[in-house]
Amino acid sequence: GNSVTQMEGPVTLSEEAFLTINCTYTATGYPSLFWYVQYPGEGLQLLLKATKADDKGSNKGFEATYRKETTSFHLEKGSVQVSDSAVYFCALSYGGATNKLIFGTGTLLAVQP
Amino acid sequence: DTAVSQTPKYLVTQMGNDKSIKCEQNLGHDTMYWYKQDSKKFLKIMFSYNNKELIINETVPNRFSPKSPDKAHLNLHINSLELGDSAVYFCASSPGGDREKLFFGSGTQLSVL
Numbered sequence: 334g335n336s337v338t339q340m341e342g343p344v345t346l347s348e349e350a351f352l353t354i355n356c357t358y359t360a361t362g363y364p365s366l367f368w369y370v371q372y373p374g375e376g377l378q379l380l381l382k383a384t385k386a387d388d389k390g391s392n393k394g395f396e397a398t399y400r401k402e403t404t405s406f407h408l409e410k411g412s413v414q415v416s417d418s419a420v421y422f423c424a425l426s427y428g429g430a431t432n433k434l435i436f437g438t439g440t441l442l443a444v445q446p
Numbered sequence: 447d448t449a450v451s452q453t454p455k456y457l458v459t460q461m462g463n464d465k466s467i468k469c470e471q472n473l474g475h476d477t478m479y480w481y482k483q484d485s486k487k488f489l490k491i492m493f494s495y496n497n498k499e500l501i502i503n504e505t506v507p508n509r510f511s512p513k514s515p516d517k518a519h520l521n522l523h524i525n526s527l528e529l530g531d532s533a534v535y536f537c538a539s540s541p542g543g544d545r546e547k548l549f550f551g552s553g554t555q556l557s558v559l
Contacts, residue, residue, distance in 0.1 A: 365546055376450060376536060376550030377489075422489065426546045433502060434548060436489040 335360045339423045339437035346413055346444050354408040354440045356397075356423035364425040366390075366399050366406040367434070371420040380408075380421070418444045449473050452537045452551035459527055460559055467522045467554045469537030475549070476542035477501075478520040480512060483534040483553070495520055496542065524556075532558045 340355040358366065365384045369377040381390030386401035395410045406423060423437040452469040459465055471478065479502075480492040494502035498514045509525045524531060537551040 367546065369548075371550075374552060376538070376552045377548070378550065379547050382546065420487075433491055433494075434546065439487040439489070 335364065335425060335427055335435050337423050337425055337435055337437035339421075339440055341438075342420075342441035344440060344442045346442070348415055348444055348446050349412045350444075352408070352410040352413045352417075352442065354421055354423075354442070356406045356408065356437060358404050358406065358423075358425050360404075360425055360427060362427065363401075364427045366397070367424040367426065368395070368397055368406070368408050369422040369424060369436070371422065371439070373419070377422060413442070413444045415444045415446055418442055450537055450539055450549050450551040452535075452554055454554060455552065456555050456557075458557045458559065461527055461529060463527050464523070464525045465527060465556070466524070467535055467537075467556075469520050469522070469551060471518055471537075471539040471549070473539055473541075473549060474518075475539035476517060477540045477545055478514065478517070479538040479540070479548065480520065480522050481536040481538060481550075483536060485533070489536070493520075493522075527556075527558045529558050532556055 336359045367382045368380040370380045371377045381392040383390040383399040389398045397408045420439045422439045424434045450471045477496045479494045483489045493512045495514045511523045514520045534553045534555050536553050538548040540548045
């Protein structure tokens with residue numbers, strides 16, 4: 334079946350460090366891929382997305398490239414800030430008219446000053 | 447104003463009780479969802495409504511009954527609560543033309559004792 338696997342956290346970094354959060358997926362067909370972010374005390378919100386192979390999604394300095402050959406969608410940021418501390422969820426979508434989002438288990442990022 | 451709001455934020459109750467969680471969105475979206483996040487942070491869709499019509503009903507015990515009085519509200523009623531129902535329940539909504547971009551509420555943490 335369709336599933337998403339992402340690296341376990343927590344990931345603890347110092348401010349301005351480089352961030353990578355790994356995400357791989359299993360899917361039939363060609364899903365769309367997403368990163369959602371959950372800041373403390375808030376609901377999840379869409380961070381970025383990519384809808385086909387080799388697409389790069391980007392937002393707020395974060396990037397992720399849809400790699401079909403490795404079935405991956407790793408999240409990267411060149412220089413993290415304390416305000417980036419949150420839980421990051423990788424997700425895929427399939428299902429046409431009744432689109433369903435399948436989420437990974439989330440990775441907690443803690444950025445220290 | 448909060449875009450997707452759900453109440454209560456915390457709910458502590460005894461096994462066997464019946465409880466409801468309410469959700470409202472003021473974004474004018476056509477589609478609303480309930481997701482369950484278990485203790486391992488695994489986030490799974492339960493239900494989805496589009497314009498008050500049920501379109502996704504995952505394998506959920508029939509003790510869970512969603513109700514959508516209008517397209518801005520999707521409530522979740524749970525009968526005969528069990529210990530395994532303890533989780534965080536998230537309401538979400540999306541515009542009809544883009545069911546992949548979800549806006550989440552901040553969650554209801556349900557603890558069944």
